[in-house]
Amino acid sequence: MNALAEITAQDQVHTVLSVPGMHCASCMGKVERGLAALPGVARARVNLSARTVSVAHSPGLDTPDLVAALSGIGFKAQPRRDELAPRYAAVRPLLAPLAVAFFAAMNVMTLSVSVWAGADGATRSLFHWLSALIGVPAIAYAGQPFFRSAWSALSKGRTNMDVPISIGVVIATCLSLYETASGGRDAWFDGALMLLTFLLAGRVLDAMMRDRARTGVDALLRQAATGALVVGDDGTPRWHKTQDLAPAMLMRVAAGERLAADGEIVAGASRFDQALLTGEAAPVVRRTGDTVLAGTLNLDSPVDVRVSQVGRDTTLAEIARLMEAAGQGRSRYVRLADRASRLYAPAVHTLAALATLGWLVAGAGLYQALVVGVTVLIITCPCALGLAVPVAQVVVSGALMRAGIMVKDGSALERLARVDRALLDKTGTLTLGRPLPDPAALAALTAEEAAVCLALASHSGHPLSRALADALAAAGHRAAPLVDVAEVPGTGVFARWNEDSVALRRPQVAGGMASALAIGSRPDRLIAYADRLRPDTAEALARLDRLGIESSILSGDNHAAVAEVARQTGLTAQWGATPAAKQDAIVRLQAAGHKVLMVGDGLNDGPALAAADASIAPGSASDVGLQAADVVFVSDSLLALPRAVAASRATMRVVRQNFALAIGYNILAVPLAIAGLLTPLIAAAAMSASSLIVVANSLRLARAVR
Amino acid sequence: MNGLLFLIPVALGLGFLGLIGFFWALRHGQFDDPDGAASRILLDDDDEEGEGRN
Numbered sequence: 239m240n241a242l243a244e245i246t247a248q249d250q251v252h253t254v255l256s257v258p259g260m261h262c263a264s265c266m267g268k269v270e271r272g273l274a275a276l277p278g279v280a281r282a283r284v285n286l287s288a289r290t291v292s293v294a295h296s297p298g299l300d301t302p303d304l305v306a307a308l309s310g311i312g313f314k315a316q317p318r319r320d321e322l323a324p325r326y327a328a329v330r331p332l333l334a335p336l337a338v339a340f341f342a343a344m345n346v347m348t349l350s351v352s353v354w355a356g357a358d359g360a361t362r363s364l365f366h367w368l369s370a371l372i373g374v375p376a377i378a379y380a381g382q383p384f385f386r387s388a389w390s391a392l393s394k395g396r397t398n399m400d401v402p403i404s405i406g407v408v409i410a411t412c413l414s415l416y417e418t419a420s421g422g423r424d425a426w427f428d429g430a431l432m433l434l435t436f437l438l439a440g441r442v443l444d445a446m447m448r449d450r451a452r453t454g455v456d457a458l459l460r461q462a463a464t465g466a467l468v469v470g471d472d473g474t475p476r477w478h479k480t481q482d483l484a485p486a487m488l489m490r491v492a493a494g495e496r497l498a499a500d501g502e503i504v505a506g507a508s509r510f511d512q513a514l515l516t517g518e519a520a521p522v523v524r525r526t527g528d529t530v531l532a533g534t535l536n537l538d539s540p541v542d543v544r545v546s547q548v549g550r551d552t553t554l555a556e557i558a559r560l561m562e563a564a565g566q567g568r569s570r571y572v573r574l575a576d577r578a579s580r581l582y583a584p585a586v587h588t589l590a591a592l593a594t595l596g597w598l599v600a601g602a603g604l605y606q607a608l609v610v611g612v613t614v615l616i617i618t619c620p621c622a623l624g625l626a627v628p629v630a631q632v633v634v635s636g637a638l639m640r641a642g643i644m645v646k647d648g649s650a651l652e653r654l655a656r657v658d659r660a661l662l663d664k665t666g667t668l669t670l671g672r673p674l675p676d677p678a679a680l681a682a683l684t685a686e687e688a689a690v691c692l693a694l695a696s697h698s699g700h701p702l703s704r705a706l707a708d709a710l711a712a713a714g715h716r717a718a719p720l721v722d723v724a725e726v727p728g729t730g731v732f733a734r735w736n737e738d739s740v741a742l743r744r745p746q747v748a749g750g751m752a753s754a755l756a757i758g759s760r761p762d763r764l765i766a767y768a769d770r771l772r773p774d775t776a777e778a779l780a781r782l783d784r785l786g787i788e789s790s791i792l793s794g795d796n797h798a799a800v801a802e803v804a805r806q807t808g809l810t811a812q813w814g815a816t817p818a819a820k821q822d823a824i825v826r827l828q829a830a831g832h833k834v835l836m837v838g839d840g841l842n843d844g845p846a847l848a849a850a851d852a853s854i855a856p857g858s859a860s861d862v863g864l865q866a867a868d869v870v871f872v873s874d875s876l877l878a879l880p881r882a883v884a885a886s887r888a889t890m891r892v893v894r895q896n897f898a899l900a901i902g903y904n905i906l907a908v909p910l911a912i913a914g915l916l917t918p919l920i921a922a923a924a925m926s927a928s929s930l931i932v933v934a935n936s937l938r939l940a941r942a943v944r
Numbered sequence: 945m946n947g948l949l950f951l952i953p954v955a956l957g958l959g960f961l962g963l964i965g966f967f968w969a970l971r972h973g974q975f976d977d978p979d980g981a982a983s984r985i986l987l988d989d990d991d992e993e994g995e996g997r998n
């Protein structure tokens with residue numbers, strides 16, 4: 239904490255890092271303590287909900303230093319692109335109206351109960367006035383979310399669920415005010431406020447679900463290549479953010495780093511993983527003079543790249559433009575609740591008008607006829623309908639989240655329930671999308687060799703070495719003590735172990751991806767790497783089939799690689815598909831009347847993910863994939879696909895039951911209202927009972943994910 | 945009746961206090977990190993005075 243004294247508040251810099259791996263109290267403590275121990279760091283504060291840590295530090299400390307410090311204590315971290323922008327939360331603007339509506343509803347209800355219990359004369363009048371005093375400002379404030387949305391729908395000549403709600407609430411308030419002023423028997427302030435409370439609770443649940451998934455996905459976003467090390471004219475490298483890069487700058491790209499801009503290699507040669515851009519699993523070799531693309535991963539050795547295109551001119555941006563155009567079809571989808579209200583609102587308003595007319599024709603006075611019409615409007619206010627959809631969707635998304643599946647919003651569940659055709663990308667979707675060491679080669683190592691191998695691999699940031707170290711550590715091996723460790727970029731890691739010199743390096747004979755372990759004079763051990771199918775792929779595909787969904791492969795990779803996976807999974811396949819071709823394939827299926835589910839991870843899947851009726855991406859997907867997909871699953875297992883589809887169908891079943899319950903309640907209550915027998919007491923009881931039944935029915939979904 | 949004149953303002957006042965309390969909490973970032981707040985109580989490093997404030 240000595241560093242704290244040296245840093246004055248003015249020259250502190252705030253950096254926000256996303257740390258997806260934090261999930262418990264001890265992770266939080268480790269991250270905060272680890273960062274606070276760095277010289278130059280004044281304060282580190284974790285936000286566990288957003289999986290971020292905000293660090294106040296001296297300007298001398300760079301973002302890569304902080305990332306390195308975190309990786310030293312075992313946490314992967316990425317700088318956030320929108321460092322200073324506050325996190326948008328859909329739930330925040332709704333909390334205050336909910337609190338006000340709840341407070342007012344409770345207090346007015348206390349007063350109403352006394353009126354129902356038989357308060358009379360001056361007391362009743364006093365209580366009604368008190369209710370009005372609390373109720374009218376509360377309704378004016380808490381009703382705003384509904385009034386605004388209803389107004390914007392009406393001014394465009396459309397109607398939505400908020401229109402009958404707003405009309406009901408406003409009319410109930412006006413009638414109650416009139417009754418209060420004229421010393422009448424019944425006031426409806428309690429009903430109007432309770433309605434608002436229940437409906438706002440539904441909205442809050444809906445918003446909470448979106449916020450929770452959004453932060454989950456935000457934490458996953460790698461914010462890949464948010465910058466690059468730029469070599470200045472004087473030869474000193476400096477870290478530049480992506481938006482500060484300009485053509486003709488010289489980037490130094492280390493092994494294991496993603497490119498921030500398109501460019502041409504001016505020094506060095508390396509292999510590049512283009513899987514995110516093209517879906518091609520095999521890395522490509524690029525030498526001096528070759529062009530390399532933003533978003534590709536440098537695998538082997540550091541290269542210097544002369545920036546040719548940045549920002550909106552890169553290949554990346556081109557794909558983003560394709561996606562924007564493709565996403566427009568999906569925005570035409572109308573949510574179930576809105577479709578229901580299109581039928582519901584006119585029916586209810588006609589009914590109220592008919593009831594008023596009927597009483598007038600039957601010879602009642604204008605006042606009595608209007609009261610009947612208004613009570614019909616109040617009792618049919620879609621209280622339970624407002625809860626029917628969000629509660630079910632929140633419960634199921636909570637259950638899915640516990641299973642490692644994040645649903646971005648409610649409409650995703652509705653669209654997912656309707657799919658009957660699935661297209662799956664190969665690299666990174668059906669397969670894990672990362673090279674894994676051959677298990678047979680690892681099993682052949684002696685414990686001693688494995689220990690040396692693990693120690694060597696853990697000294698390198700190379701993707702192959704990391705995969706090797708992870709696999710060996712997972713198998714329970716411990717690193718052997720090494721001395722004189724040196725990593726030669728593009729060649730391997732060299733060290734001394736006891737009396738022998740040991741090395742983990744590129745094999746002399748290049749053939750596919752492999753590394754060679756050399757210990758003293760023993761013969762080299764060759765460890766091959768390959769991308770493998772995700773666990774449970776066969777069962778996941780079988781389950782999709784049982785759900786009535788026909789699957790096939792849609793890949794940008796070459797014929798041989800796709801044919802191999804097609805043979806293993808027994809699916810039909812299309813290979814060599816460009817991003818536009820993938821999108822076309824989906825549009826063709828949609829034209830044939832299918833509802834298409836796209837599962838993909840890469841940038842090249844972006845337009846297809848946006849065009850499909852519903853889309854799912856694995857957590858390892860590119861930023862573009864994560865953002866375009868409706869659903870993101872973080873587990874390795876492909877069983878997430880049938881689970882998500884089955885859960886979404888179960889949700890729609892429960893939502894339909896909820897609609898039936900809510901409408902059933904109306905069928906019971908509306909005749910009472912039309913007959914003029916409905917009192918505020920019966921209305922309040924019926925409203926709460928139907929809402930509770932709908933909530934209870936939805937809670938059954940907590941166990942729907944299997 | 946006299947009891948009512950006293951009790952109703954008391955009841956409303958108490959409810960209002962609760963509402964004000966909630967608004968205060970909302971304004972002061974008490975709902976920014978619900979998961980973190982739930983876990984933070986399990987941490988037992990009392991020696992780090994610099995981390996207690998936001």
